[in-house]
Amino acid sequence: MKSSSLGFGVLATVLFLSACSGPRQTPFEIIPDMDHQAKWKAQMENPFFADRRASRKPVEGTVAQGKLFDDDAYHLGVVDGTYIGRNPEKLTKELVVYGQRKFNTYCSPCHGQTGDGKGIVAQRSLWQVGNLQEPRVKDYPDGEIYSIASDGRRQMNGYRNQVSDHDRWAIVSYVRALQRASAAPLTDVPTELQGSLH
Numbered sequence: 001m002k003s004s005s006l007g008f009g010v011l012a013t014v015l016f017l018s019a020c021s022g023p024r025q026t027p028f029e030i031i032p033d034m035d036h037q038a039k040w041k042a043q044m045e046n047p048f049f050a051d052r053r054a055s056r057k058p059v060e061g062t063v064a065q066g067k068l069f070d071d072d073a074y075h076l077g078v079v080d081g082t083y084i085g086r087n088p089e090k091l092t093k094e095l096v097v098y099g100q101r102k103f104n105t106y107c108s109p110c111h112g113q114t115g116d117g118k119g120i121v122a123q124r125s126l127w128q129v130g131n132l133q134e135p136r137v138k139d140y141p142d143g144e145i146y147s148i149a150s151d152g153r154r155q156m157n158g159y160r161n162q163v164s165d166h167d168r169w170a171i172v173s174y175v176r177a178l179q180r181a182s183a184a185p186l187t188d189v190p191t192e193l194q195g196s197l198h
């Protein structure tokens with residue numbers, strides 16, 4: 001055996017044994033890195049404070065950056081217990097196209113790309129997924145669809161934590177476009193394309 005590989009073998013054995021020093025003994029540390037740091041972890045006791053808790057509550061009234069939700073109409077879609085009637089976002093083509101992208105990601109697996117409730121999850125399970133084309137749902141105010149997308153309803157979970165406020169309003173605008181499209185009169189189609197419909 002060459003001496004370099006013998007040396008390696010010895011070193012590997014020493015390292016192996018030092019790692020096996022048992023739970024009660026401090027391991028032999030060649031390079032301690034940053035294993036030991038002067039810091040307080042959550043749930044630790046800290047005698048500095050009267051209640052001896054290391055974890056401190058944020059100062060009252062603290063708001064995390066970007067988390068000031070003081071506009072109920074925009075954040076909840078509800079004001080004084082009533083759903084708001086209209087989408088507070090400015091309705092533009094960009095918003096609806098963006099809403100389409102988000103709807104296809106977050107809603108269509110269950111509700112289907114047209115919102116008829118026949119998405120892949122509905123097809124492969126016994127789940128009764130809501131049909132967004134129903135007249136009853138068409139009559140919902142914008143705020144109600146937004147509120148369902150945010151906090152869910154009955155068997156559906158909310159998507160408040162996955163989809164931002166702005167994106168949920170964009171989805172609402174697209175759901176409205178889908179509902180309109182499902183019962184669109186011929187006059188909604190540009191004149192030059194009307195002839196191509198059967």
Ligand code: HEC
Nearest residue numbers: 106107110128129130131137145148149153154155156159
């Ligand atoms: C994991 C499956 C699933 C996803 C994803 C999903 N939904 Fe639903 N949704 C349901 C089910 C199931 C119901 C019916 C709930 C019930 O009535 O028990 C429902 C109901 C609804 C209703 C009410 C329909 C009615 O008949 O009153 C609306 C509106 C709605 N969903 C919108 C959305 C929107 C918008 C999204 C995307 C942000 C979304 N859903 C994502 C499963 C889903």
